[in-house]
Amino acid sequence: MVREVVRINVLVTSISKKVPLLQAVRRAMKKMGMSGILIGADRNGNCIGKYFVDEFWPMPSLEHFTVEEFISICRKKQIRFIIPTRDGELPFFSAYRQVFQENGIVVMVSEQHAVDICLDKLRFYEVLSAHGFPVVPTALSLEELNDGDYVVKERYGAGARTIGLCLTKEKAHRHAQKLEAPVFQPFIPGIEMSIDLYMTRAGKAKGAVARKRDYVINGESQITTTIRNEKLEDLCIGVATYLGLYGHAVMQVIIDHEGQFHLIECNPRFGGASTVSLEAGLDSFYWFLLESQGVNLDDYPFNRSLKEKRQIRYPADFVIDL
The missing domain is CATH 3.30.470.20 (ATP-grasp fold, B domain)
Known part of the structure; x- marks a missing residue:
């Protein structure tokens, strides 16, 4: 009887155009002597990264999956390791980190409480400043900060594209109106x-x-x-x-x-x-x-x-x- 060869595959999510990252993961797999393949996932079926993986998965947004459904697909694809690369998917993988582990799938993600703190800039400031770390003051209103120039950004997740830098108080107020959940920081x-x-x-x-x-x-x-x-x-x-x-x-x-x-x-x-x-x-x-x-x-x-x-x-x- 011929036994089915079990591969150990690596999944990288939200690959977009992250070609250097994919190449780095492939080098690590080769260094490990792994016989599995590199699978890349992205909800954009035309993303650049699909040409730099062994198998492309046009994966819908994580909100469309239960953890059981996601794990079932991973089993079919013989995925043992998952590397998330986008802030928006970290809450899902951190929340079910232990469930994945119990099903033989390891995710490179921190525990949920740590991810939650990092993705909330106000909470990040409050938690770390209370422990004495030199964190940039972060507030929900300009009135809580000293006079000067300001930075305005989205409170949650990565918002580098919408950030306002070195703004006067008036411009900071105007910029904040364009954001969903703005926070304010002094410009340093x-x-x-x-x-x-x-x-x-x-x-x-x-x-x-x-x-x-x-x-x-x-x-x-x-x-x-x-x-x-x-x-x-x-x-x-x-x-x-x-x-x-x-x-x-x-x-x-x-x-x-x-x-x-x-x-x-x-x-x-x-x-x-x-x-x-x-x-x-x-x-x-x-x-x-x-x-x-x-x-x-x-x-x-x-x-x-x-x-x-x-x-x-x-x-x-x-x-x-x-």
Whole structure:
């Protein structure tokens, strides 16, 4: 009797045009010696990413699924690992993280309470400031903040495309009327930083890489340069540890002209420009796959690159035969 070969497949959701991310996951699978395939999902059936995966799943929005239905599809597709890449789907996967685990599917997502805090900018400020972390003050009205210039953004999830920066009080009021649930922050001039880190299942930091956001378009770094700043990395590791994050996360911080840190937000997922931190030694996808198969990461040290890395993100052509 011929036995059916069971593959161990990896699902990446909301792949959009995240080609470097997909390539990084594929490299991690190859490094693991995995025989499974890379499956990409997106509700846009014409997304760019579909050409860079082994199988494309035109997945409807998660609101159309019960967790049982989603797990049933994963079983049919022999999916054992899931990597969510969009803020909007993190609540679903975090809420059912344990249910997936009980069904033999591991999701790279933090627990629900941590995700909820990170996706609510007001709560993020309230929780972390109460613990003494240097978080940028966040309020529901301008009257709660000191005079100066302001930042206006959506309270929930990622809203970089709709953010208003360095606005007067009058302009801030006007900008807020365009948003669904606006929050206000003081505008703090300085250097924009992102800090990528990986937190293990045991709640310990495996490594962190700080990088300067040299050139930003629509909230994403098009040019970013890694730097060494242990104090900044330690701060972000402290925040991630306090929140109980798991897997890859990205902190956003402003370093003001006096060298003080101002924590803006945390994205509890892999970021758009986080692939440069992989090049610097933060092997997040490989570590995730190792941990998911019960491997102790103590035997896999974080080897930080001796040279700093600069990443330039640019459009490229990919031609296929029809």
